[in-house]
Every structure is written in structure tokens, then in C-alpha cells.
Amino acid sequence: MSEFFTETIVISILAAMVRIGAPLILAAIGELIAERAGVINLGVEGMMLMGCFLGFFVTFETGSILAGIGAAMVGAMLMSLIMAFMAITLRLEQFVTGLALNLLASGLTLFWFRSLLKTIGSTQPNIDLLEKAPIPFLSDIPYLGIIVFSHNWLVYLAILSVPICSFFLYKTKYGLELRCLGENPRAIDMKGLSVAKRQYLAVLFGGMMAGLAGAFISVGSSIRFVPEMTAGRGWLAIVIVIAGNWQPKWILVAALVFAFLEAFQMHVQAVGINFPYQILLALPYVVAVIALMHRRARSRAPASLGVAYSRSS
Amino acid sequence: MLEQLQIKNLTKRFGTVIANDRVTFDVRRGEIHCLFGENGAGKSTLAECIYGTYRPESGAICFNGELVEFNSPRDAIQLGIGMIHQHFVLVPPLTVLENIIVGTEDAKVLLNTQKAENKFKELCARYELKLNSHAAIWDLSVGEQQWVEILKALYLDVKFLILDEPTAVLTPEESDKLFRILNVMKRQGISIVLITHKLKEVMQSDRVTVMRKGKIVNTVDTKSTTREQLTHMMISSEIAVQGLKKQINSESTVVQIKKLDVRGPRGGYAVKDLNLTLNSHEIVGIAGVAGNGQKELFETLVGIQSPESGEVWLDTEDITHWSPAEILAAGVGHIPQDRYREGLIGQLSIVDNLLLGMHRSPRFAQRGFLDQERVRAFVQEQVDQFEIVAPSIDTVVGNLSGGNAQKVVLARELFQASVVLLANQPTRGLDISIADYVHRQLLEKRKEGYAILLASEELDELIKLSDRIVVMFKGQIAGEFDAENPDLEQIGLLMAGGNL
């Protein structure tokens, strides 16, 4: 076991942690914004999966990774538009809508995968991986250079999204309105501002980020697409928001913790240690449940989360 | 022009309920004008129409001489109208400054906190308010929270401010401070409409308009009227004296409440040091505006809430911490204040609703299986007896009229209760004939020996039914009266906090 924790391996694990954490961060930040507006979007998993597939498919057909990522975001946003319409305008049960969207994404992506990409055969379609883009100078820093500064640009985007989100929430006018929205939508309404408009925009943003996260899983870290490739990461994003107590910096920490578990598991498997790796595979999910058991005394969940707002209520 | 706001023949309906009935009302520039009346009189609705939250069905609103039509508060805010609601519209985790500046035209993108701080400091100085702009709302006292609400309006250079029951949750010192602030505002030329049911505040205004049941009773100069006259205007002038109630001698003490302290939702005490006895063959009426602790008292008696200290005794048993199921089994019935939220299951049928609470009793359930025939026979009996109007006993309760829905609650509770009945606003929102029906049922049970606790905002109802009347104000019993010859003026005064 002690041979496992060599310097190279530790650095490799940490670098993988950052890379694996990127889609989790993206999806969680998107979900954070939606939840801060008071809408709990349970369809993140489905939106991520849609983004994952569309990213792969469009990249495969057009050869352009950028087009693929764009398509992923648009596709996921369309799904979130449906979610927004049903939850905000129609004020339907948010649980059922989210679940239905997940199942829709599962069904559609599987069907399109089988029918549009000739997969019945021996060769699997694949694409070129998004290139790594080490940042000059910074990537030469010992240790940190490899861990943080030698990834593809989607990873940098994910990392940057945290301070940007923080800045948005705490230093801008719209961020302030958003923070009020989830806690007490009436406060926003009584100031004469449109609650519905802000909620729509927040949910659409969440969808876009979920799509981006999904695209990363296919285009940004793998050369092929596998059905159900997202493997519950969308659900983990929801847990990460809760575990991070709805604050960007803690969400980053929570995401990295889950990513670390997966990175660790990957390396254990690769190195070939005789250990039931399934336990490690299951670990993130179990940890998620344990994390939820220990909710802080003062949970910063938006007070009005999941409640459809109506002026006459 | 003298009148800043003029309202002519304004009518606002909610479904079949007429909340404001051809209201004609005006407010002069720079005056403090009180809207006075009991709960349900229509004061808040009128205010929300002025603020743009609701659109009236008919009538005209003129502000500064011009006809206006508001689609949302945004329109009213832009004309300089502000409103401070009874339930604060603040965001507890955020700071004072953030609550004030959110949504204002202060910055394009970035928050310009420096400018806001300066304006904040200046306003605080002018109105003699001491507030830390960076304190979080949930760390402030209720009084301080209200100052934040006021500052929100002042920050937007409000010219016309409506306050809805502002002192409902304040201590006397905080109320005094509020009035000092209002007077400073008045000197600045801001017109103030103060909605209240408290006489002490009314007497500090320039003019007062009394409302009752959606209509305007009168508008008078405060200096030329008295407390007694105002109370008279507020309460219904015809008190039906009726011989329905016969004198009965109570035989025993059934319920004893000793030194009860119950915490309220906002952390303070909803019920404080309350002592009360209920005897058999007796109806004890609780007079008082809703929100003075009646709900918490009833919930404690039913077992939903646990008191912080004190005791509740039923006969010889200490039921202070009993569960709802145990209290139900002991023969205590409860007609809740909010019939749809707490008393009925709107999506289920009359049958299912009447069964609630008895679904495991041996009468209807054997070894876990419900005897549907017995249940239905019982329900049909109750529906006939109580004359519940419905297409069938399988009709969903949500589709019944308010009166019939209440009859379902009544039928169930009267059947399940055997010693005590707790009735909290049992005739709220019901029309006369159904209310009368409820009254007769209660008197019937009184004759049978039940101990009944009745909370109501309608004094006539209490006088008609009660043997004794207690007044509840801010969680305490302010006074007790014999219902035979009640001193109405005194009761009204106590209800309005008059002795404080």
C-alpha cells in the first residue's frame, strides 16, 4: 500500500481530481443559480445527459468541438425551458416534471445513439479529444502546474465559474435580486420587479451549465459516448449544492471531494491493487447520503425553494 | 390641492366575497390618517388596491389629481407610494443595506454600496434611527426590522406611505418610537395612512376612517371624537339580545390551564402566563383579534404544540405533553381556525373526511380493515342530521361550499368529542344561516355538559353563546367578564389594547 502513495501518483490523483471535478462544478453552479431563484431542478441529470450526447453527436457529425459544445448548451437549455414553463408558469409539481425530463433524456439519447450513429457493428464512433491547453509559465510551477494549470479550457472555465458566480451573487445588482428571490419572492414582487422573469432566466442558466457539464463528460474527457454516460453526476450536483450550503466556495470544495473519491478509485484500479474496486465506485453515492445526514444547524437553503410563487398565496 | 389621494366607489371582490364595497375615501397631503376596524373589515385589501397589488373591479383612484390604474406595485412605487406590510417583506439572511437597495435603480450592474451607505446614514440621522447597515435581518429585533421596512420606503423618497398594522408585534416603547418617526415624516410632507385596530394609535392621528365588513362607516377628525364613539363605530351596533341561552349550573371543572407559556413562530411568546379554567355545561368565549395567541393556545390544547412551561389538566390527568391521538381519544374535539389547511383534506370525499381520527376506532375498523358499510351508514346519518348539501357522500370536500365544508368538520368533531370542544373562529367566512346552525349546535353540546372554549372575533357571537368572556391580548388574558351583562366598551377597549 505504501508504494501506492508515491509522489507521482498523488499528483496524478490530484490532477485527475480537478479534471473530474470540472463537470460537477459546472452543473452544481448552474443548479445553485436555479435554486437561489427558488426552483429546484431535478432534471439536471437528464439535461447533462442530453448535453453529453449532443456534444458528442454534433462534434462527430461536424468535426467541430465548438459546435458540439454549443449544441449541448442549446439542447439542455430547451429542456430547462420546458422545466421552467411547467414549474413557474403552470406551477406544477416540480418533482414529476424533473423526473419526466430525466426519463425523456434517457430515452431520446439512447434512441438517437442507436439510430443516428451506426453503432451496431464493430467500430465505435469516436472523436478527437479536446486538447489540453497548459497555461504558459503557470504550468511550469512544480506540482501545482500539473494539478491545476495543465488541463483543457473547459476545466479552466469550470474553475473560473466559481469566483465569477461568487462575484455575480455578492457584488452585482442582479445577484442581490437573485439572492432575495429564493428566500422571499414576495420581497422582490413588492418592489415591483418580475419574479417570473428572474426565475426563468435562472433556470435557463442552470440548463445551460448542465449542458456544458454534459458536453465536458463526452467531448472534454472521452473519445466516445456510452449510454447513461453521466452515471448520476447530475444527482451528485444537486447533493453538492446542498453539501456546499448554497455557497459557491463550499460547492467547489464539495465537488472536489467527490471528484477526489472518483480519482482515487480510478488510480487504485489502474495500479491494480487487490481491493474490491466496486466499493470505491459506490463511495461517492454513499458519501453523498452521509453528507446529507449532517446538515448544518443553520442550513442556508433558500427559504422559498421548491415553492411556486403566487401573489395571492 | 388638499387631497393627495381620492378613492371613489371602489369595489374589490375575491370570488363571491366582497372585500371592499363601494369605498369612498380620501387622504390629505401631509396628514396621518388611520384606517380603523376589526379583522376582515377590508382595510388591508383597500391598501393593497392603492399599492397596486390588487386591481379593483370598479371605482376610481386619483393620486395628485390624476386618475391612476396600477398593474403592479411597480407603478405605485414610481409615483412615490410606499407600503409597509403587516408581515414584513424582508429577506432574513441578508443585511439591512442589501434589503434596502435591492431592486432600486442604484446601479447598472455593480452594486454601488458607498453611495447607498451615505444615503442610509443621512436618512438614519434625519429620523434618529440607530441601525447597523451590515447587520443581518435575522439578528435584529422585530422593532429594528420594522425600521428597515420604513427605511426601504424612505430610500425611495416616498411621498405617500401606508402602514398595515405596524405595531402588531411591537412593544410599547417601540410603538412610541414608531410614532416619533411618523411625525418626523409628517413634518417632511409625507402623507401617512395607518391601518390599525388599536385605539391608542388612532388617537394620535389627524383623521380616522372606520371600516366595517367592507364598507366605510364614517370619516372623522380625531380631535372631535372619543374612544368610546370609535369603538362603537367599529363593533356592530346591533347586538342581538336573544333568549336562546338558558342559565345552566356548571357541575365540575373539566379543563385547567395553569401558567401556560407557548413560544410563537417568531421566537417570542405567543402565550404568556395564561391561566384559565373550563367547566362543564359552559361556553367560555375568547374575545380578541386573531393573532393574539389564540392559535397557539388551541394548538397546545390539541397536542400539536408543546408548551415551554405550564400545565394543562383534563379532569385528573395531566395532558400537557400528550400527543394529538391521545387527546383525541380522551374526548377532546377541535374545530380549527383554518378549516382547509388544518381540518379537512380537500382532495378526499365527505366519507373520508368524516372518518378522519376515527379510522382506527373499533367502531369502524376491525383488525385493520375498515367496515365500509358501517362507515358509509354513519356518514349518511351525519350528512342527513347536519343537513350537509352535496351531490353525494362521495363528493370531494374541496368542491363543497364553505358552509357545508364547515358542517363536515362540525359533524366530525361533535361526534368525536365527548367532554371538551375547542372552537377557533368556527363561523369565519360563513353566512348567517350556517353560522346560526353552528351556534345552535354549540349550545346543544353545552346543555349536554361539554366544556367549550370558543375563540371569535365577532363580539355578538361571543355574547350570544358564552357564559363567560375573556379577552386575549398579546398572549395574555386581559380581563374576564360575565356574559349576562357584558361591559362592551370595556371589552372593546381591552381588545384594542386600551388599558396599556
Place this chain on the structure above:
Amino acid sequence: MNWAKIRLERRDEVTWAWRLFCFLVAILGTLLVTGILISTAGKEPIEAFKELFIGAFVGIDSIVETLVRATPLILTGLAAVVAFRAKIWSIGQEGQLVLGAIAAYWASIVFEGLPRIIVLSGVICLGFVGGALLGVFCGWLKARYRVDEIISTVMFNYAIFYLLTYLLSGPWQPPGDFYVQSAPVIEKALLPNLLQDTRLHGGLFIAIVVAIIVYILIKRTALGYEIRAFGSNPIASSFKGIKPTRMLVVVMLISGGIAGLAGTSELLGVHGRLNTDIAAGAGYTGIIVALIGGLTPLGTVIAAVLFGAMVNGGFMMQVITGVPKSMVFAMQAITLLFFLCSTLMSQYRIKRVTEDV
């Protein structure tokens, strides 16, 4: 832009005719959208639907296969019905199914030497227990720690699956075997056949029995009453002695157990051994089935047969027309969405309002 100027008003009267109309609109919409989807894949929709129907219903073999496919869906659907009626949003039927199958397999090993009756009852009971344990655990987590049941159940779906793969590539993998699966279940533990020389197995019988039990439970027992009351208005229910904690634990026990029976049925009636395909999405599909079935036992059975027909027919459809059978999964989800909209349409009227609402 009018973001919120729509209000939904409950219709006073919902006539049978109107409900039927909405239902037909939903079916039509599903066929239309699915047809478009098939065309985009370059195939003929009408051909595809025809073969789908033939494959599902034409001939004894087809009908039998449809019923075999429907069996797990009936059970997972019923599991969802019980939970959702109490407004407990458990989506863990998939994991509970797998754990039930694992428990049943383990039982078949443990009871090996005993007479057939005991073995059969033992495996069925333990299959129920396996699913029930997982259900109760999640219910308890909610009652004691306020852990959202949606998240806990879905997390365990993934975790239990990994437990399964661990068992099948480790302790329960026959030595020297290459495939990730267990040894065949002993003959004695297998569910008897209902129709000779066909795949129709005792699991269908179990499913129907459970459907009847659930029906009786909801309609005729005090517990079923409590579930309905609690699900519709937990506040009023608590005033009358129905405790939320008890509801959470009892409902999740029943729901989990029924899903566990689905796993048992698949193990002992269809696969005959434990493998990673044991669930194949039946848990999630069961949720759709329950929702479309209006959260009633009868509706669930009908919807399950329908969905089973879709899956079965999909094979024929793929063989003859080349449309991938995974189209069926897309179709199932589309059916759900249309169904949700049509339920909305049948119960509510859409009104535009002038003021912000």
C-alpha cells in the same frame, strides 16, 4: 413580455367524455411525436408501429412475452403507487429490485437442502425483505435526519448496483467463469411455469396477487386510509393522530418490499441466475407506469401491460424495419410527458389574466 400572466383554474366538472378526449389526445400526440422521431432516423413510422403491434400482441408467443415483460413493471409500478400516494417521492425501485434479487439469490443458497415449498416461500419472503430493508432505511433517513428521499433513494440505486457487480465478479462468480454472473439458481427455487413450454412464469401470478393486495390495502384498510390522508394533507392528518414518522417507515417498507419482489420474480422466473441485467431500468419504467396508471393498481397493471407490449414489440420492430428497439424507451418518456399534459388539460382550465399573478 408576459412571463406569468397565466392562471390555472380547476375545472368544476370533469366529465368522462372530456377525460377520454384528453386521453386520446395524449395517445395521438405520442404517436405523432414518436412517428416524427422515427422518420428522422430515416425509417417509416407506420411500418414501425405496425410491426410493434404485431410483435406485441399477435400470436400466443407474443402475448406471453408481453406479459413476461410486463410482470416486473407491474410490481415496480405498484411500489411507486404506494409511495407516491403518501407523497413520498421514492425513486429507488431500481435499487430495491436489485437488492431483492440479491436477497432471493442468497436465500436460494441458504435454503438449499430444504423441501421445495419451504425453499420457494423462503426465497420469495427474503426477496421482499431485501427490498423492504432498503426502503425502510431511506424512510428512516428522512424521518430522523431529514434526508430527502428523492436523493437518498437515487443514490442507493447506484450504490446497490455496484454491490451487485461486486458480488457477481467476486464471491458469487463461479470459479473459473468468465462472465459477470452468478451460478444458476437451483431448480427448486425457480418459480413454476404458468403455461407449459412458454416463458410465462409464476412471477405474473405474484404480480397480480400483489396488485389485488395493494388495491385492498388502499381501499379497505385503516393503513391505506392513513396513506391517502397523509399524502393529501399531512397537517390535517397530524392533528388527528397520523404521525409522519410512522408513515414514512411503514410506506417505505411496503414499497421497497414490493420492488424487491420484482427482483425476485425476474431472478427466479426469467433469468434463472443473478446478472447485471436483472433490473434493466424496470425501476424507473415502473415510475412512469404508475404515473400513467393514475396511481391506481388497476391503471398500473394496464399501463404495465402496455409498456411491456412496447418493449416486446420493439424486438420485432427492430428485426423487420430496422428501427432500433431503444426507440421504445424514448416513446415511453414521451408518453409520460403527454400524459402529464393531458391530465393537466383535463383537470384545469388555462386563463390569461391582465394583472400579474
